[in-house]
Amino acid sequence: LCFVGECCCLAETRQNGSNPNIIIMLMDDMGWGDLGVFGQPSKETPNLDRMASEGMLFPNFYTANPLCSPSRAALLTGRLPVRNGFYTTNAHARNAYTPQEIVGGISKDEILIPEMLRKAGYVSKIVGKWHLGHRPQYLPLEHGFDEFFGAPNCHVGPYNKTFRPNIPVYNNSQMVGRYYEDFRINRASGESNLTQLYLEETVKFLRRQAASGERFFLYWAVDATHTPVYASKRFQGKSQRGLYGDAVMELDDSVGVILKELKTLGIAENTFVFFTSDNGAALTSGIQAGSNGPFLCGKETTFEGGMREPGIAWWPGHIKAGQVSYQLANVMDLFTTSLSLAGLPVPNDRAIDGLDLTPVLLNNTIIDRPIFFYRGNEMMAVRVGLYKAHYWTWTNSWEEFKQGVNFCPGEDVAGVTTHTQEEHTMQPLIFHLGRDPGEKYPISVQSLEYQRVLKQITPLVEQHKNSLVPGEPQLNMCDLAVMNWAPPGCEKLGRCLTPPESAPWKCEWPH
């Protein structure tokens, strides 16, 4: 069927691992400690644990922001939210995202992974939650994706459609229904078959791509572990952990199905898969929250519990099985790494925060680099080696806290889990995350160790701050008129709603 020379070259190319398919599995609010391999006591994630044993585990993997939208924008652009515009300047150090009333979204000036991969002939699909803006110009197909099955916003609801429309579900460019109306989520029982729907869409896509031989990028952004947490009938009551655990088990099962499908289709050795989550477990949800293992606090905070994520890389025949990488890495590296795997250069007209992890993946080398922890427009902390320096500490306000919003339930570290924004820029709190992964014991300012570390960290922070050009903030304005009243495709379904008059306001971001 081919000349010997060609076959050799093709085989060689594949052996060198150039241009594999790429799958990014991004969980929603799943915590570092939710996987058996990361110490969840119930040990209910056999497929993820096996994925780790067949691949490379990253215990030091981070998100770029402790909230959905900015984290996802960073992953897809390779840039910090403060650069790509996914932040707010309405108040200091506030988490912001894309609720329905948000006016903004991902800027057309940003370059997303699928836009780049398209140049190398990849077909790209997103399955699940987008969260980079729901207005027409912000939707996935306008930003490089060829296919979209999922929703532009979180699956919260149900809403009374006169005040707030339910979130639409899209199939490519058209709305095909709405959550709670056509795509059921039972708030009382937590039952929904969405994860199964997403899995079907995924398997169908994989089979089609394998048959066509076209390279693909799959962004599998499932959201069953985000409140309202859901699981399908078959998984309900399966977990020792309640509904949240059922959702984890269903996603773990999906991971198993997908990896098995890759093997069955004979494309496992030509498909790079990375599993992670967009932010730490939402401990505010109390008993229904995930686990951040031994780490402090959770979602919304720049403590380890908010920022440290599970990370597993899998690529049989290329990534050696059973490895642990101590590399400090983050979701933005998936941008640069994906481009590298596809043989593409990174855009050179802008700052890119992501690193190319291929040397780490293929040779388990370590690249020295800092990790910056942002909350909105403020660099709150930085990690360098095993040390982490906090320049600002904040959980949430006393007002919120007294109303029962607790980002650190059961935890209380004096001077660390503060309820006022505490500035430490002149003398950061420094923790050694090896000895003290829970950020409980700030290193004494008087110690030689503190002085040595501060001297090492300071120039990295200065360099970062001095060279940082913030992008135009996209998450400042809100307007009820921009909600999902009449998404494209609503006419065909006869499901268009009438928006109110436009009346924009500066969004309030309380924490």
Next chain:
Amino acid sequence: LCFVGECCCLAETRQNGSNPNIIIMLMDDMGWGDLGVFGQPSKETPNLDRMASEGMLFPNFYTANPLCSPSRAALLTGRLPVRNGFYTTNAHARNAYTPQEIVGGISKDEILIPEMLRKAGYVSKIVGKWHLGHRPQYLPLEHGFDEFFGAPNCHVGPYNKTFRPNIPVYNNSQMVGRYYEDFRINRASGESNLTQLYLEETVKFLRRQAASGERFFLYWAVDATHTPVYASKRFQGKSQRGLYGDAVMELDDSVGVILKELKTLGIAENTFVFFTSDNGAALTSGIQAGSNGPFLCGKETTFEGGMREPGIAWWPGHIKAGQVSYQLANVMDLFTTSLSLAGLPVPNDRAIDGLDLTPVLLNNTIIDRPIFFYRGNEMMAVRVGLYKAHYWTWTNSWEEFKQGVNFCPGEDVAGVTTHTQEEHTMQPLIFHLGRDPGEKYPISVQSLEYQRVLKQITPLVEQHKNSLVPGEPQLNMCDLAVMNWAPPGCEKLGRCLTPPESAPWKCEWPH
């Protein structure tokens, strides 16, 4: 060399797994979360993680008491400390142990694992820390062990010998030196080659036993992770976690050496190995403490952090590789299980708290049973299925706490981590450890779930309490005259010290 019939029978016997050698690896103050397989972020225990992947992991394994001596007494007798006498009645719900000034020790009326195994022809050795009494009548060779290399008490020190002798190290019935004098522990650097010494003794014993073909019981009770934490030169600075982590890595390495030696000697398939720890990580040691993973508090408390222990069973060819057992199990089960493996019945003249785990090990069955959590003379809590009911809560007194003794650093759960002894016997605090392994969210007393669970738990607790006959408490009296002034063998070394006049007092147990 043998008749076919004989060979067959022998082979068959071995295949059925009867009478294997038994090794119990008991760590000191190592926490559940200190192993990679249980989520330690630094992932520095490759040998233990491999042991788990080759054997059976027990995420629900417990000690019988959150302190060294009672835990060890329970393991070796199969009985709760309140039965075997390893508790105090000097005050309510106090942890007690065997410091040098303790008058008591393990009663001659108790039956220890090696005493039983001797009947089945086993040779028994203890390597490491005994902690069941240091006066001559309490030493290991008086209680069934054939060999002893280690010390009767903790390796704290150094002491000024006029006020307090240093702890002796024994080789069998004779003292061969003392800690800080002959067996060095550098308090400044944390360097000591004790773990290597213990490993040498162990390997020598294994080789000798393999050569002789005599069955053996090895109780490997190493103590490098108990303060003062130590590691040998080769392991110092190796861990991301500091000295504590170095100690863990050295012990992990020893585990690797021992399991490999069993394979090399050809006796792996005929040796049952169980790895665990005597109590949770001593969080009072702050930055030098181990990790209890997602669990609440640590050593000295009956919260999960004090009682939940790593548990790994390994027996190639008999225990299937890569299993997780959800069995609720504890150190006392190792008594009954060891006897069962040796083909011996348990003593029928006394209450035995341990269960025979062989059906769990060989068939991964689940045996329904409660786990009782004691602190001194009080049953503080009970676990039944995924539920845990606290009848008493206490961390330590306000007086101690204000002096900086903190059993739950960084943690504060209102009404749970109490600093006064809080009685809840009429209405226990109930937690669901699946949804809430960190014991942060007591189930509402008004809920149907609470009522249902209480109804299930109450008769089990009543039955336990009604049938419990406390043993004679052994840890009530102290006397400076009984310290290790002149251990057997000191004459030969010219190292006997003169004890003061006997002046016994009721020991003070502050927590």
